Amino acid sequence: xxxxxxxxxxxxxxxxxxxxxxxxxxxxxxxxxxxxxxxxxxxxxxxxxxxxxxxxxxxxxx
Numbered sequence: 001x002x003x004x005x006x007x008x009x010x011x012x013x014x015x016x017x018x019x020x021x022x023x024x025x026x027x028x029x030x031x032x033x034x035x036x037x038x039x040x041x042x043x044x045x046x047x048x049x050x051x052x053x054x055x056x057x058x059x060x061x062x
Contacts, residue, residue: 006015015030027035034042 006013024035025038026033034040039045
């Protein structure tokens with residue numbers, strides 16, 4: 001991906017590391033928190049679920 005200089009290993013100055021989801025509760029990407037206590041800070045889950053339900057209802061209605 002051409003990002004070996006700042007991604008892909010656990011070193012000071014790198015932008016990300018890798019862990020299993022069981023160990024992850026908080027995530028920052030580029031200095032911005034995107035997961036707080038296992039909850040997305042970037043996606044409104046209730047609004048997303050409502051939209052999915054609406055789309056599924058329209059699909060089922062034909």
